[in-house]
Amino acid sequence: MNLTGAARIAGIMGWPVSQAFSPRLHGFWLNELGIDGALVPLPVKPEDFSTVVRGLMKAGFKGSSVTIPHKEAAFALAHTLDLAAHAAGAVNLLIFHEDGRIEGRNTDATGLAASLRENLGADFTRSKPAVLLGAGGAARAGVVALHDLGASEIRILNRTRSRAEQLAAALAKEVSPKLLVLDDSEWAKAASGSAIVIHTTSAGMKGAPSLSLNLSALPKDAAVCDIVYTPLETPLLRSARTAGLRTVDGLGMLMHQGVPAFEAFFGVRPTVTPALRAHLEEALRGR
Secondary structure (H helix, E strand, O other): OOOOOEEEEEEEEEOOOOOOHHHHHHHHHHHOOOOOEEEEEEOHHHHHHHHHHHHHHOOOOOOEEEEOOOOOHHHHOOOOOOOHHHHHOOEEEEEEEEOOOOOEOOHHHHHHHHHHHHHHHOOOOOOOOEEEEEEOOOHHHHEEEEEEEOOOEEEEEEEHHHHHHHHHHOOOOOOOOOEEEHHHHHHHHHOOOOOEEOOOOOOOOOOOOOOOHHHHHHOOOOOOOOOOOOOOHHHHHHHHHHHHOOEEEOOHHHHHHHHHHHHHOOOOOOOOOOOHHHHHHHHHHOO
């Protein structure tokens, strides 16, 4: 990578930020497209977030991706927000405009919906119920994605029922699918007739206990999606594949959510390709 004084520079802010995959993702596209630019990882303490954002704007950065724990702070700092950010109450993309405005977006839902379309087809969940496991920020993105994909009902299960109820209450008027909160003990009821299960918690992530579900309760043509990408095949996805169900891993969501960020930062809309996936899979194997 050869940078000049005219390079377009963007960042990714997190605390920590060493685990972030965005620099590798954007680096692939920058090299592929021959763009004079860079995405810089920025370890930013929570108490320094707003100061750093102002400094980046002064330094000529085009914007910054935002990861844990700054997504809510980015939401509060943005002057304008897209629908997905409003629904999620969180921002993972800040775009700096020349007039001083900060635009906040949440591309998680867009990335998830695009990944599901790519792997399952545009109508896989249309007019069908779906199951959502979890009630955090990623679950909110899951609700918006299923809304975009035309699901008829979203059955939400979370270890703490009150959090699931808060999520449903916050988003019920924002999305078209009916939001139904069920207890963990009602898994069989949730699974019955569902087109897809989307898992949004950290269970099964590298170093975390895995999730155990009786997948036989699902229709035989159902799919299981896990937004985790480390490991690429979680225990849940392995069980689903063994049971003959279709599976979607979290790498597709990561790649697709990076598309609008790259376009905003560098002025070109990139393409998610098998070569990009192979590049990222190789990097994941080296972790």
